[in-house]
Amino acid sequence: MTSPEPNPADTNTDNANPDSARWTFAGFRRGALDVLPFVPGITGFAMAYGTVAARKGMTLFEALLMSATVFAGVVQMVVLDSWPETLTVASIAGILALTALVNARYIMIGATLRPLLGGEPARKVYPTLFFLVEPPWLMSLRYYSKGGRDPAYMLGGGVAMYVTWVTMAVPGFVAGAAVANPKQFGIDLVMPAFFVAMLVPLWRGPRRSYGLIVGAVAALATDFLFGGFWYLIVGTVAGCLAGVFNDD
């Protein structure tokens, strides 16, 4: 909020595309700092993952390699939980289908980034998307809605989450879940709280918020009827389709 935006008068010789903003270290650092409120929650989750991985008979190397390559907490937990006795073509296909289902919400999240990053060169955007997780996505929506334009902001947040996620599995793996109950300090609700806080500025009166209303109702109904992870997909698709009827 305090650091100045890049001066538009600066000569931008690095990029031929006039839409392309500058990727600065200042933006990267600011993105990393803005996700700090999520660090306790991610730390607790990473430690829990490390503990589960140890209990499932993974080596520390395997556990960290999974975090460093897959980098998707819910996917890792769910897949470990349902790891088959023997790997067959069918059981591997099952793991991958579960992976795709649990992470399908990122298809929607990625779509929301096109208006923000569409002017940037693909060689920078696609590597950045490897680090796409919810906290930097939320913070980026907020940052862009306040006029921020440095694409390195999201990368900074993503890398900060990545480092936290990979390293904090170590104490969980070594020591087991010797952590205080995260519920005691409300740490488990920090992420949902950010989500609901973000809903307040997104609410634009009932006639311009069909996406939000339908998304919530559809997700709730799907969760109630089917359980599992379908609610995220059904809710966001229904909400996004309903958004067509929003008043301008």
Added chain:
Amino acid sequence: MIEKDAFGFFVVLAAMTVVVYVTRIAGYWLIGRLVIGPRLRRMLDALPGSIIAATVVPTLVQGGPRAVVALSVTVLVMIVVRRDFFAVLAGAAAAAGAFAFGL
């Protein structure tokens, strides 16, 4: 157990990495291939709110009274103060308080 078949484990890990990365880039890539008309524009505008609402509402319902108290406090503080960091801090404090009261 997992270590029985180390080679299989690495194969699965590589495939999972690809699947997860594809979910991260597919939406961005796909929208870039489309011509954005007024309908798609409105859908894209509605998308962040839909995702956020769909993610959080089941949490609210399944989280019981503690989640309801914490997230209601968050919304109220956000409406009044309009600063999300304060709202989240107040929400986490309310959750801690509700926990202390045995909710």
